[in-house]
Amino acid sequence: MDLKPVGVVKSPFKTHSDAPRQGRFSDAVSEIVIFDEYADGLYKIENFRYLIVLYWMDRASRDKLRVIPPGENEERGVFTTRSPSRPNPIGLCVVEVLEVEKNRLKVRWLDALDKSPVIDIKVY
Template sequence: MELKPIGIIHSPYTKKAQAPHQGRFSSKKSHIIIFDEFLEGLDGIDKYKHLIIIYWLDKARRDILKVVPHGRTKKRGVFSTRAPVRPNPLAYSVVELLEHKKNKLVVKGLEALDGTPLVDIKPYWADLDSVK
């Protein structure tokens, strides 16, 4: 399996302690830079107010299988939590698209650290992406 970053995330968070536990509760802006070879893939992105941003938590530990979730006192397996530490540290955030200029997206609601590799972008569709 090969995973290739399509861009890089620039955010105001340089340390894990600065990032919110859930990006959707933050009003801070992040800038996503798409690498030139993937620029064509942004065609049509302006039609969407919200996007799903998938990224690789490159600074997260990959050897931990049990954690104490935020706000809890007992350990659980990482697959039953939203902890960033996991064997394959993929993460996603639903963000608000504020601006799109060439290879740069300005978004709100992302908790990724500055310099985080971007794996994918998908449009958020409430009818498909939420459970009723």
């Protein structure tokens, strides 16, 4: 499997404790910068209000298979949670597009940490 980042996140969230549990719990504005070689993939993206952003949670633990979710007392398998700790730490957020300028998207509801690699963007 060959996975290449298509861009990077510029976010106010620098650490896990800064980030909301889910993007919709924060109105913070983030920016997604798409690398020049993939910028043409944004053609007509301004026609869509909501996007699905897939990103790599590069600072997450990859060796945990069980976690205790927030507000719970018992362990669960990571595949039954939204925990960033998982074998393949892929993050997924539905975001609202606020502004598009060339290869930059200003969005709301993205819970990714600053400098997280963007794997893909899809319309919602």
